[in-house]
Amino acid sequence: MALQPSFSHLAVFASVARHTSFQRAAHETGMSTSAVSHAIRGLEERLGVSLFNRTTRSVALTEAGQRLLERLHPALREVGDALEEMNNFRGTPAGTLRLNASHPAACLLLAPLIPQFLATYPEIRLEIVSEDVLIDIVDGGFDAGVRFEEQVPEDMVALRIGGDLRMVVVGTPGYFARHPLPQHPQDLLAHDCICYRFPSGRSYRWEFEKADAKIEIDVKGRLTLGDQGMMMRAALGGQCLAFVFEEFAAEAIAAGRLVRVLEDWCPRFPAFLYYPRQRRVSSALRAFIDLAKAARRD
Secondary structure (H helix, E strand, O other), rough: OOOOHHHHHHHHHHHHHHHHHHHHHHHHHHHOOHHHHHHHHHHHHOOOOEEEEOOOOOEEEOOHHHHHHHHHHHHHHHHHHHHHHHHHHOOOOOEEEEEEEHHHHHOOOHHHHHOOOOOOOOOOOEEEOOOOOOOOOOOOOEEEEOOOOOOOOOOOOEEEEEOOEEEEEEOOHHHHOOOOOOHHHHHHOOOOOEEEEEEOOEEEOOEEEOEEEEEEOOOOOEEEEEOOOHHHHHHHHHOOOEEHHHHHHHHHOOOOOOOEOHHHOEEEEEEEEEEEOOOOOOOOHHHHHHHHHHHHHH
16 A cells, blocks of 8 residues: 655645746755655655656646646645644744745835844745746745736735835936937837837836826837846947836936936836735734835835
């Protein structure tokens, strides 16, 4: 009679399946990559099936592995909730908090909170994954996500976090010495602008608003990028205009290397921390929410 798999091996399997990576699963579980691999091999031997298709570059679930994950997911969540409930009897919050955020939100809103959070809650492990691809945070094994308002799923509890982030149109003094300053967003159609493409493949239409007027401009340009850091560096080269979050450009603007234009048209975007409505809020997430609320009031 085959031995029943241990809960720890099943938890390791779920981690590898979630990350499609032995290395990232090892980081999440605190094990070595070889130990994770050994646990998966042992689980496959006990079950008598292959759970993953492995190549030198990728890891993917087999049909049997997908079926096992679907059946295990609710049970693992229940166990996790039960263990988390025990934290209510502890003096201080503990556990692991996993957040998923867009790159700008992670850099501009979450990064400033990290030092105080780690200092205040020494028993919490914090993991922040920054990516601009919008994912299902539940399937990804995250406690919460941080996105700008229009990206927050409607079925989630959403809490405003940090201050609103403003977008600005910037170019170098040299660029504007050769080209007229735009006076209205429509004037951008005559400029060489850096186009932004989302990971989904959709191109971003630059958004502007003034009083009750809202305008979206499908700007044109020879350069298309998907990262605001690269957009900043390209704008500093003096050949094109960029539309970036003001905080990314603040130092260059203060130094006179970039010039803001259309300031009275540039919008602000609120960001939200969101989490599943039906799931218990862990003590670690509650602690982070409380700290973020306090920081926003300061």
